[in-house]
Amino acid sequence: MQNAVYMDYQATTPCDPRVLAAMIPYFCEEFGNSGSSSHVMGERASEAVEKARAQVAALIKCHSAEIIFTSGATESNNLALLGAARFYRERGNRIIISSLEHKCVLEAANSLKREGFEVVILPVQENGVLDPAVLRESINEKTILVSIMAVNNEIGVIQPVAEIGAICRGRGVLFHSDAAQAVGKIDVDAASMDLMSISGHKIYGPKGIGALFVRMNPRVRLTPLLYGGGQERGFRSGTIPTPLCVGLGEACELSQREMVAESLKLTEFKNYFIRKIFDNLERVQLNGDQELRIPGCLNFSFEGVEGEGIMLGMRDICVSSGSACTSASLEPSYVLKALSVREDLAHSSLRIGFGRFTTFEEIEYASSRIIEVVKRLREMSPIW
Amino acid sequence: MKYSERVMDLYVNPRNIGSLDEDDNDVGTSIVGAPSCGDVIKFQIRVDGEGRISEAKFKTFGCGAAIASSALITDWVQGKTLEDAKHIKNREVAEYLSLPPVKAHCSVLAEEAVNKAIENYLEKKGSRNG
Structure with missing residues (x-):
């Protein structure tokens, strides 16, 4: 790509x-x-x-x-x-x-x-x-x-x-x-x-x-x-x-006209993405309620690896992280903290957001790249 | 974060990833940082009979700057005497990698990792001799 x-x-x-x-x-x-x-x-x-x-x-x-x-x-x-x-x-x-x-x-x-x-x-x-x-x-x-x-x-x-x-x-x-x-x-x-x-x-x-x-x-x-x-x-x-x-x-x-169709498409993408991540990686958590959420926003914590470290390994994929290293304040996400997400897992978080123009090929590619990079970084992690 | 080419090279092709046997008498080990702070470096050196570092390994949980800083110091300490290795300063690491100020703490951790691994080796040696 x-x-x-x-x-x-x-x-x-x-x-x-x-x-x-x-x-x-x-x-x-x-x-x-x-x-x-x-x-x-x-x-x-x-x-x-x-x-x-x-x-x-x-x-x-x-x-x-x-x-x-x-x-x-x-x-x-x-x-x-x-x-x-x-x-x-x-x-x-x-x-x-x-x-x-x-x-x-x-x-x-x-x-x-x-x-x-x-x-x-x-x-x-x-x-x-x-x-x-x-x-x-x-x-x-x-x-x-x-x-x-x-x-x-x-x-x-x-x-x-x-x-x-x-x-x-x-x-x-x-x-x-x-x-x-x-x-x-x-x-x-x-x-x-x-x-x-x-x-x-x-x-x-x-x-x-x-x-x-x-x-x-x-x-x-x-x-x-x-x-x-x-x-x-x-x-x-x-x-x-x-x-x-x-x-x-x-x-x-x-949005009003296309909301229903768009939401169906994104829900399929979301389910596929989650299943693929969980099938290929252990010790991953999806932050936030599993059901009460919009389909186009996933927030995962990948235990043992740091969010910015993951992003650096896949520079062609634009995501964001709740890790302190991606913020100027050096504080991890206050939102994840409010959910009582463990601090190391807040540093290990990635937000993946997709929407109207996202294609299935992109979902497939991004999820594969994430799995590959997380595996590589876990091999070099002292806390994995 | 826009990193220098040196950081990217060390991140993409890090040398010396791995572990040495902590129980070996000629190995010094340090673990610095904390998971809750977002970076942990495990750093190990093997010291030969002449007091020179013959091998260095690292494992790092952290951002690109933390990974690159720890990879860099494993390169730098090899072949150095313990005394020379102790002189590696965080500022040199930060300058070599052109780390942005917000990432300065990664180079501080790297310096700490070197010093603590040397201390650990000397302690082991001291307790054996004593």
Whole structure:
């Protein structure tokens, strides 16, 4: 195989050519500012943006007007946490998140601590799933916001967000979910949520665009992060990037249309991959719940070998590792730690992510290469 | 991580992988690092009658830099006297391999591995003579 095999679909996905085709006209021809409502160029841009908004809304089953375009999931998560906390601070100061949240949620919550908020980080079970009973107990009268991701980016485990949302609603607490890794892959319904973050480049759309669902009924309010022309219902000022919005909209529509077929294909790939690894290598564990997971994300620990060491042995295969050696911090994955994965096994982990454009030949090739490299490194490992 | 060609060469074609018999009187063994930290080097030397290292072997659990550093020191110590081998410094290893600063600890482990294997050999020898 000459080219690199891309197996890092949780890091980012390639832009679907159909998405790119939909975007192209909005760079040089239909370049109008969707805010310039008094002329035709502005009108046409505005129509394109509103069509895209409707496409995003359809995927998560909400109203178009409840979709706010942002620069990506990091901004959406920051706007949700900081915006809601600051707006509702009179009501209380307690924010609840889980230990598996993406850095942008963890760090946004951290910054709220400096503003005087109390941040509770809930532990998860060893399978990576949050026990709703633990959440129920941690909500008190000071709690204003709960933020729990729908699907984790490192292990692919799915959280019971509908149940979590119901608990929050019952207690009058806002529920935000970072659904960047979930939408387009599994059915995500905004009904149980007040706020939801979406990313373009995780679902074959362009980088630099995301969305935040902000519930209108009952109305959820946010203090904006950016002030200016009052675009996006005042939640997010700044000229709307028409081509990126069109790309996100198209990406959402394609995922919605192809989700079932794609999920079937990826489930077959996943089952084949897991079986082949377990048939050929002993002392391997699949991290995270074995069933409650999206099919395109596998996280294995290969006992006795180090993750970066494995990656170096197969430079033509793009995967990632929870090993400290792949991070600047020299700390192994905090997600695996939260699952109580033994530290040496966290260093031994590889995340393998596949998706829409993955072929069976790539699955076959990558799994064979991993088996070969792990065997070679185990022969030279003092702890094997 | 973008590694130098020397690291890649040592990683792809490491020489001196393996073990010596720990119980041999002329063998010194060290195990440095910890699995929980993500790197463990097992390093062994055989010392001849004239106090020179005649053979060195290693086994490493770790990243590319850890593997390359340990492979490199097995090359470097061979034929050296114990005194000369003790003078191998982590900085030389890091410089030779052009290790990025974040990987400096791998070369520190390599230096520690050499010194501890020599200590182990001398202890064994001392207890035999004493």
